[in-house]
Structures are given as structure tokens and as C-alpha cells.
Amino acid sequence: MTEIASREIEVAGRPVLAEIVPAYAPASAVAIHTDADHFLSDAARDAVAAGIPASTMRAYTKDWKAFDAWCVSQGRVSMPATSQTMTEYVTHLTTAISARTGKPLGPASIERALAAIRTWHNAADVNPPQTKGARKVLSGYREYLATTHNPAAQTRKAAPAGRDPLRSMLDKIDRSTLAGKRNAALLLLGYATAARVSELSALNIADVTATEDGLLVNIYRRKIKKYTEVAVTYGGGKADTCPVRTVLALIAAMAEKGRTSGPLFVRVDILGNIDTRQMMRKGVAIGDPEGRITAEAAAEVVTRIANTAGLEGRWTGHSLRRGFATEARKAGAQLEKISRHGGWADGSKAMLGYIEEGDKWRDNPVAHL
Secondary structure (H helix, E strand, C coil), X not given: CCCEEEEXXXXXXXXXXXXXXXXXXXXXXCCCCCHHHHCCCXXXXXXXXXXXXXXXXXXXXXXXXXXXXXXXXXXXXXXXXXXXXXXXXXXXXXXXXXXXXXXXXXXXXXXXXXXXXXXXXXXXCXXXXXXXXXXXXXXXXHHHHHHCCCHHHCCCCCCCXXXXXXXXXXXXXXXXXXXXXXXXXXXXXXXXHCCCHHHHHCCEHHHEEECCCEEEEEXXXXXXXXXXXXXXXXXXXXXXXXXXXXXXXXXXHHHHCCCCCCECCECECCCXXXXXXXXXXXXXXXXXXXXXXXXXXXXXXXXXXXXXXXXXXXXXXXXXHHHHHHHHHHCCCCHHHHHHHHXXXXXXXXXXXXXXXXXXXXXXXXXXX
């Protein structure tokens, strides 16, 4: 048992039993950190890295390597970086020409670079640098881009795949092939579930359950870190725009190829067979041995078909998710219903941004004046 002792205090000059306290202080009451308190094992570091989406980690790695190389060229230390180094680096990024675009980086890309540098410091148990000066430079850069009407001032957004654009894309797909059936199912299921391409590529056949009312799709929502069961109803129009019939047609076609389990969306070779070849990149084995497509490949399907359909704008895998949000709102769906169906976090700024775009005509305040 824990020993206890009474403690007296004086009230109006007279001793009074005030409270009962432990007779001794626990060892943890005195905070003296040792090296053990600051140690982080390799397993813990790997576990932290596993909590960062793979696409984000790739981008952060690229940003960190660029920062480290710039520091070497300038005779500066990349870790721990100083606030002055951060300010100089952001100033450099506002004028340096990107090899990929032939233009300086936009504000969003510079923000990501700052996040990458802070993440790398935190992962190494090093205090990240102060960025107050760097962010003032970035703020001035945003102002300059806006006042000079530079397109980089506008955030690049994926065009929303609403109903009409989606129909145009579906019209360009040859569904007599396995690849065509896969592409049509990817577009319609991505739209109907408001899924990210990373969530679509992760789906297995077992994640899709057919019911008399439609499909129940078990999707792991990466941003909110949990599974959601999404109900997909039969389409009221033609069969070729119905997500339920289209997904079931894909599953049946894969069964004819002997595939009844594993990934729902797979690579397909030029002969129309499921492609399970081991691929190599720079001597490193890549690709899923079961033939699962990557998130990048799923996004490329959306981009390629949109371009084939002659659609204007920037079409990416995110176009399906944006299209669902805007069309659902136009149809009168409640915000919380849209949010829960699409796996958005409560109060998601991204989702509210999509809704605002859909509402700027549907619920325009000028119309009420």
C-alpha cells in the first residue's frame, strides 16, 4: 500500500489538517530526461514513415534531396538548417527554373518543400528550423504573382468529372476487351464512391459485395485512416452508365480468365490477359505480383480517356472525386451525407471547396437580390 501522510497549513494563525498526501514523491515526479528518453529506434522510425502516404513520402524525399543539394552548392548545412538558410532557400525557389515545367515553382510547391524539410528534421529527432522569414518571402511571392496576373497564383485543380464529361469519357471505351471493362469500372466506381485513385487501386474483389439493391464496397479511406462501407445503387439510366452492372461485368470477365480473388483492378497486357510479370526499374523489382495496378496507373487511365474524349481542362484521378461532390450537391444531397459517403473528414476544407464551386450558380446570393 502507498504510505500517506497528513499535511497541516495555518489558517488565522492556527494549524489545521488540510489534506492527505503521499508520504513520498514518485520517481517520475522529477522530470530529468536521459539519452534513453530521446532515443528513437529504427523500428519506430519506420512505423512513423508508414503513417505518411507513399505519394507524399516520394514528394518529400524529392524535395529534401533538392534542398540538401542546394545547401551543398551554397556551403550551407542542411540539417539542422537555420532560419536564415530557409529564408534564402525560399527566395531561391521563387526564381529558380524547374526542369519539369520550365518555370519557377508555384506557392503550393514551395509550401510542400517547407513541409518536407520540417518532416525530415523531425524524423531525425532534430528541431526543425524557424520559417518566419521564409514565409514572409512566400507571402510576398504570392502577392507578386497575383498582382501581375501570373497563372501560377491560381491553385491548379483537377477538372470535375460530372455526369456529362463522364458520359463522354465512357463513350470512348471499348468494352469488348478486359482493359475496356476495367477502365469503365474504374471510372464509374471511382465516381460513385468518390474514391481516390490510391483507394481504388487498393480494392480487392472480396471488398465488393453484390446485393439486390446494388453493391457494398469496403474502402479503406487513407486520409481518415479507417474503412468505410459505401453503398452503390443501380444506375437509373442506360446499363453502360450503371456502376453496379459495369463492376459486375468486370468481375465476371476476370473470372473467365481464372481470376476470382485478389485485386479488383489489374494490369492487362496487349493480348488481353492479366499481366502478372515482374517489372524492374533501375534494377529494383516493382509492381504487384498479382497484377494490381498502381495509383499512378489508375490516374493515367482517367487522364488518357479524358484527352481521347477531347475534354478541356486538367484531368487527373482526383477528377472523379471532385465530380461526385459537385454533382451530389447540385442534386440536393446534404453536406453530411456527401462527407460520409466520400470518406471526407468532418469539416473538410477540400470538400467544402468543391461544394462552394457547385453552389456558386445553384445557390447564388445575387439571385436573391
